[in-house]
Amino acid sequence: MTRRAVIAGTGSALPARRVSNAELAETVDTSDEWIVERTGIRFRHIAGPDETTGTLAADAARAALADAGIPADDIDLIVLATATPDQTFPSTATKVQAALGIGDCVAFDVAAVCSGFLYAVQVADSMIVSGAANRALVIGAETFSRILDWEDRGTCVLFGDGAGAIILEAREGDAGILATRLHADGRHNDMLYVDGGPSTTGTVGKLRMKGREVFRHAVVNLANVMSEALEAAGLTADDVNWVVPHQANARILDATARKLNLSPEKVVVTVDRHANTSAASVPLALDVAIRDGRIKRGDLLVLEAMGGGFTWGASVIRY
Structure with missing residues (x-):
């Protein structure tokens, strides 16, 4: 049988504040009609002062672990994709590790912007297939609101904040x-x-x-x-x-x-x-x-x- 990385659980997290196009139009030279016609976007979530890429990532990870029905200590690899880390270093993945109470594992960030989650999936998949890891937590998390120019209507209307996570688990079979x-x-x-x-x-x-x-x-x-x-x-x-x-x-x-x-x-x-x-x-x-x-x-x-x-x-x- 072939050893594969199978999705055992998924989770996500969004900031509490949801911002509509109409609310955005109160401070930005734009309109709901203009945004919807060009992008299809109607809402986005914006992180508050106490919400960061790391906190959102940890919340998404907890949801994925609960969905998979496994304890955090079973994770031996964390790969977190982000272009908006909490700090230049150390990695936000290690902050998630600490937040989840995982004593020891491999943990690092991947920077490939919007493609980052796919890059992270490939890294985790390769490590699982090779036997270097058995259960991986793969996360994509961002607070793009922190790097937007809120006077540039061509970009600031397009982005939001959030996090998503999956648990990849080594199994034999056709799935994965x-x-x-x-x-x-x-x-x-x-x-x-x-x-x-x-x-x-x-x-x-x-x-x-x-x-x-x-x-x-x-x-x-x-x-x-x-x-x-x-x-x-x-x-x-x-x-x-x-x-x-x-x-x-x-x-x-x-x-x-x-x-x-x-x-x-x-x-x-x-x-x-x-x-x-x-x-x-x-x-x-x-x-x-x-x-x-x-x-x-x-x-x-x-x-x-x-x-x-x-x-x-x-x-x-x-x-």
């Missing part, structure tokens, strides 16, 4: 992660980036984006990498039950589905209620669709994302 494909192209740095950093400006910086260029690259790259991952798994788009995409923009989701001849009914969409939560968006959407009963055991899933860098990737999973 079947194939993952990842890519990066650093030549496109100036299309989506933050204009600060410890070794350049000594500041956190603010998010900057060229929206049209990002949209064009996203549709092509995401369709290609999904096809690539499915081919690696020996499957086709016809075999897919659900696509769980990065929730960046409703128009990107629609265009990508059309490019693969996938029915829109097979695409999990949460961008309307969460906006773009970067590395958290895929595990957030996954948790929503599992908990509301759409995704069932045995379903074939494709998870995909693209973010700054550019980085992009897709994972084919038998749930």
